[in-house]
Amino acid sequence: MPSAAERTRTLVQSTCSAVLLIPGLxxxxxxxxxxxxxxxGPGGEVLLVLPAGSPAVRAAARAPEDGLTAVLELADVAPVSVPHRIRGRAWLSGALTLGDAIPAEAGRTALRLAVGEAHVDDLWGTGRVEPEDFAAAVPDPLTEHEAELLQHLHSTHGAEVRALGGLLGKRSGSLSAAGTAAVPVGLDRFGLRVRFTGVRCFDARFDFPEPVRDMSELRRALHTLFDAASH
Structure with a gap:
């Protein structure tokens, strides 16, 4: 499974929503x-671009040289319609300063968050992340395309995803033939997460034979997974 640092780094560099929490604002x-x-950034700092008139920018401009305390809160929502759509949250706290050396378009200002600590709470569990681990972590290679891939699997390969329930062994008894839906809710280099809904609602992970590194390897891994479910 991905480490807490990898999961946090993936959320930061994904398209999930984020908001700055600053005392006094x-x-x-x-x-x-x-x-x-x-x-x-290369040192693990998070570089944020906001409108020049943002209250966060004004507060950072008035802050002491060592910056002001701030928290970047991220909320990850599943890109497909499914019960309990929030897949995870992450919080990165540290000192927020103006990123004077960071290029920004006209009317925009860059801010720099020096991460002091971070926490993640997601479908994998909870974890604390040290700044050096966050800086060294690499985001999941599929994060840029995950939303469109899950939507494609849901709309075009629903039957194949539903057939994965046959790989659950004893857990397949929790699935009833009528009223059960299987929704792909998460995809990463290690495998596919499917949420089965109906009489009960639960998640199941289907691991790839080995971690994938790109789209070509992902296609082969999914074909292997679907082939196993069809026999």
Whole structure:
């Protein structure tokens, strides 16, 4: 399974929603504190771009030289319609400063969050992440395409995904022929997560023979998985 640091890094570099939590800005509208873009610098710092008039930018400009305390909160929502759509959350706390050396378009300002600690709570479990582990972690190679891949599997390969229930052994008894849906809810280099809903609702992980590194390897891994379910 991916480490807590890898999962946190993947969320930061994914398209999931994010908002800055800054003491004293509780009354600011949430959309004013949502970065338009976010990237991770070579030292593990998180680089955020916001409108120049954002309350977060104004607060960072008035802050002491060592910055102000802030938390970047991320919420990961499944890109397919399924019960309990929130797949995970992550929180990265640290010192927020102006990123004067970071290029930004006109009307935009870059901020720099020096990560002091991070936590993740997702479908894998909970975990604390140290700054050096976050800096060294690599995001999942499928994160850029995960949303469209899950939507494609759900809309085009529903029968194959549903057939994976036959690989559950004793757990397949939890599935009833009528009213059971199988929705692909997560995809990473290690395998596919499917949520079975009906009389009961539960997740099942279907591991690939080995971790995949790109789309070509993913296609082969999925074909292997679906072939196993069809026999």
């Amino acid at each position: 509780d009354r600011a509208a949430p959309h004013q504190l949502m970065p338009e873009t976010r990237t991770v």
